[in-house]
Amino acid sequence: MNELPQNAFHRRPDLHVETEGEFAGWRTWTRDSFETHNGPFWHRMDETGTVQCAFRVEKKHLNGMRNVHGGCFMAFADYCLFAIASAHLQGPGVTVNFACEFLDAAREGELIECDGEVTRAGGSLIFLRGTLRSGDRKLFTFSGTIKRVKWKQPPPAGTSST
Template structure:
């Protein structure tokens, strides 16, 4: 299964792989202009098949108090849902449910990383959960459900 997941992960459309810098070898999607403007957010598959996501906190990610804006955490966590599901997604999907808890603040310069998992995957719905951390410090927990969607004109079951 790991080889199939790796192949599905590596062959997702719209992927950009960083060639240099802190995130060399990490992937991001270029197809979502909101995430591209908010991020950059990155993801990679670890040797054990798990997915790790990350971003480096910049000034643009901060609220008026100098902490990462809650909306930035939520946007990043939504990005993570799709990264965690990437090895099993076979087409487009949308978020249908999202829940989160703010646990601690992050500041400019910190590396925010996310780990998570698919807790259940059905024919149309995929349930996931994750945790954002800076080092060992938990920042934000989240869970969500994404729904696989058909492309227009695509027959049922394909």
């Protein structure tokens, strides 16, 4: 259960809240063009403060065997790391470690959901783990570490960055 105030979850300026369809009320980030292209991936916080993540499998998520591509599971799990950590992160971060296990396949049309937790949040590192599921079927487990970082300002126009 999340011990931080729920409003910490909603502070990012690049947050889009869906207004219609299956994921009405769910959120996604718009700044990450890779995730935007490969998703859409969604997250929300339930009434207990637990972060939930999900996506509906589309044809673009499939490999040549018509199962969800392993890279799609990995990209979604990385998205989940940041959604789950967002109340602790409260600013930018980067993934510094990611490990996973593929347990089962998923097919077009399935709803993929993630449950996970922060196992430790220190001064600069946040450790997490999670499981991707389709219904009661476990598909993929993962763990990862996020490092908090500070925004770097771009160099002034007309100057060299080296």
